[in-house]
Amino acid sequence: MRTAIDLILRLDQDVFAAVWTSLTVAGWSVIFAALLGVPVGLSVAAHEFRGKRATITVLNTLMAMPTVVIGLIVYSLLSRQGLLGFWGLLFSRKAMIIGEVLLAGPIVANYTLSAVKAADFRIVPTALTLGASRLGAMVQLGREVRFGVVAAVIAGFGRVISEVGVAMMLGGNIRGFTRTMTTAIAVETSKGEFAFGLALGIVLIAVAFSINVLFHFAQESRP
Amino acid sequence: MISLLRLAGVEKRYGERVALQLDELAIFPDRLYALTGPNGSGKSTLLNLLALLLRPERGRVWFGEEEVAWRPRQLQAMRRKVTLMHQAPYLFSGSVAGNVGFGLRTRHGAADEMQAVIEQALGTVGLAGFADRNVRQLSGGEARRVALARALVLEPLVLLLDEPLANLDEESTGIIERLITGLPAQGTTVVMSTHDMEQAERMATDVIRLNDGRVSPAMRRDLGRERSSDKVEICPPTKKHEKSSSTALAPSGLSG
Numbered sequence: 001m002r003t004a005i006d007l008i009l010r011l012d013q014d015v016f017a018a019v020w021t022s023l024t025v026a027g028w029s030v031i032f033a034a035l036l037g038v039p040v041g042l043s044v045a046a047h048e049f050r051g052k053r054a055t056i057t058v059l060n061t062l063m064a065m066p067t068v069v070i071g072l073i074v075y076s077l078l079s080r081q082g083l084l085g086f087w088g089l090l091f092s093r094k095a096m097i098i099g100e101v102l103l104a105g106p107i108v109a110n111y112t113l114s115a116v117k118a119a120d121f122r123i124v125p126t127a128l129t130l131g132a133s134r135l136g137a138m139v140q141l142g143r144e145v146r147f148g149v150v151a152a153v154i155a156g157f158g159r160v161i162s163e164v165g166v167a168m169m170l171g172g173n174i175r176g177f178t179r180t181m182t183t184a185i186a187v188e189t190s191k192g193e194f195a196f197g198l199a200l201g202i203v204l205i206a207v208a209f210s211i212n213v214l215f216h217f218a219q220e221s222r223p
Numbered sequence: 224m225i226s227l228l229r230l231a232g233v234e235k236r237y238g239e240r241v242a243l244q245l246d247e248l249a250i251f252p253d254r255l256y257a258l259t260g261p262n263g264s265g266k267s268t269l270l271n272l273l274a275l276l277l278r279p280e281r282g283r284v285w286f287g288e289e290e291v292a293w294r295p296r297q298l299q300a301m302r303r304k305v306t307l308m309h310q311a312p313y314l315f316s317g318s319v320a321g322n323v324g325f326g327l328r329t330r331h332g333a334a335d336e337m338q339a340v341i342e343q344a345l346g347t348v349g350l351a352g353f354a355d356r357n358v359r360q361l362s363g364g365e366a367r368r369v370a371l372a373r374a375l376v377l378e379p380l381v382l383l384l385d386e387p388l389a390n391l392d393e394e395s396t397g398i399i400e401r402l403i404t405g406l407p408a409q410g411t412t413v414v415m416s417t418h419d420m421e422q423a424e425r426m427a428t429d430v431i432r433l434n435d436g437r438v439s440p441a442m443r444r445d446l447g448r449e450r451s452s453d454k455v456e457i458c459p460p461t462k463k464h465e466k467s468s469s470t471a472l473a474p475s476g477l478s479g
Contacts, residue, residue, distance in 0.1 A: 069430075073395060120313055122312075122313035123312075123313060124314075125271075125276050125307075125309070126309065126312070126313045127315075127325075128273050128276060128302060129276060129302060129305075129306055129307040130306065130325050130326035130329060130374075130377070131299070131302060131303040131326050131329040131330055131377065132325075132329045132371065133295070133298075133299050133329075134295055136301075136329055140315065143315070143316075144315060144316060156226075
């Protein structure tokens with residue numbers, strides 16, 4: 001434990017490279033997941049259409065999808081023989097981001113959907129009768145449920161930064177390049193580098209705690 | 224005479240229940256219609272239909288001479304001339320000024336001169352100096368007056384009001400009632416729902432009574448005259464009516 005704390009305090013290069021990779025991959029992933037998930041969540045919640053229930057069921061199923069399955073699907077697409085193999089992305093941060101977006105997108109969409117369902121049903125008709133376009137009314141709806149949307153994005157970030165399956169399968173745990181906190185903990189601990197794994201574990205817990213504090217405040221805040 | 228809004232053979236259902244069934248109904252310019260009837264008689268449904276927020280399962284709707292085709296662009300252009308104030312109006316989070324300026328921003332974007340217009344509208348409803356207040360700090364009566372200012376500032380051709388005077392204190396009732404009755408003279412046609420027949424008789428030029436989603440022929444009144452025909456034909460047009468309706472009812476794609 002003492003060695004682990006020492007690694008953190010003297011800003012060990014390998015520890016902080018893994019932390020940086022985790023934060024940047026999770027950051028980009030959650031940005032794309034939000035761009036995808038928030039409009040989907042808003043649209044599904046605010047519109048009545050045939051197949052709405054099925055869509056929500058699919059979103060719920062995707063939210064519960066095991067990370068290794070997502071990793072496997074994207075791996076099969078990005079591998080040399082895969083449909084998108086010519087992109088040459090496998091074992092890169094971009095590949096990791098693609099997988100993480102598929103992981104976080106449904107989470108962001110579902111949480112946004114829940115936030116809209118709990119919101120006042122008069123928001124959209126009020127905006128429409130005041131002359132807003134359909135898109136403008138949806139933007140206004142997003143503004144009114146912004147705290148719920150922020151909570152959705154934070155939940156997505158929390159999921160991405162703490163998962164190991166996608167990062168390992170699509171990133172390959174390449175030191176200084178695709179090695180994240182979680183993949184490093186898994187691999188280094190198995191090699192006997194317990195202190196290194198523990199140091200990253202402490203940082204990961206700190207990050208997870210911060211995310212949960214943010215999540216709590218986002219959910220508690222009301223306009 | 225051109226009607227502002229006309230419904231023909233309209234039927235609106237919620238599941239199996241028929242909420243509204245109208246053979247024909249026309250709303251003419253510069254009038255104040257009181258829509259009365261018991262709970263569940265279809266008043267709110269009719270107002271939402273007239274606001275083009277609900278699409279009927281059957282029937283045709285005209286805005287001026289243009290038939291509503293329920294296309295998004297056409298709807299948006301038409302809705303910019305018809306504004307509905309709900310029974311319990313929703314105020315967007317933020318300031319009073321942000322709410323009153325909402326419709327103006329959808330039409331013109333943010334503009335410096337908007338502030339003066341907002342202040343003036345708030346003064347009209349007796350809320351001068353309320354611009355910077357957070358809407359969550361308002362009383363029920365104040366919130367309803369803000370919603371009315373938000374609608375009035377748009378100078379709609381038709382203002383639809385769902386129970387605008389229900390559960391209000393005396394002060395708010397007086398202010399809102401005075402404002403509403405003055406609107407037809409300023410070129411805004413009003414259709415307001417109310418449970419209070421005395422209030423309807425006092426304020427309205429025309430009374431339409433709904434029962435089980437249908438207009439009760441015996442209760443259709445035009446300036447005190449009983450009507451028994453199945454069509455709501457309102458008084459003959461005056462010069463002012465003809466002028467205001469013909470200028471305001473340009474095709475939706477070209478104005479608004």
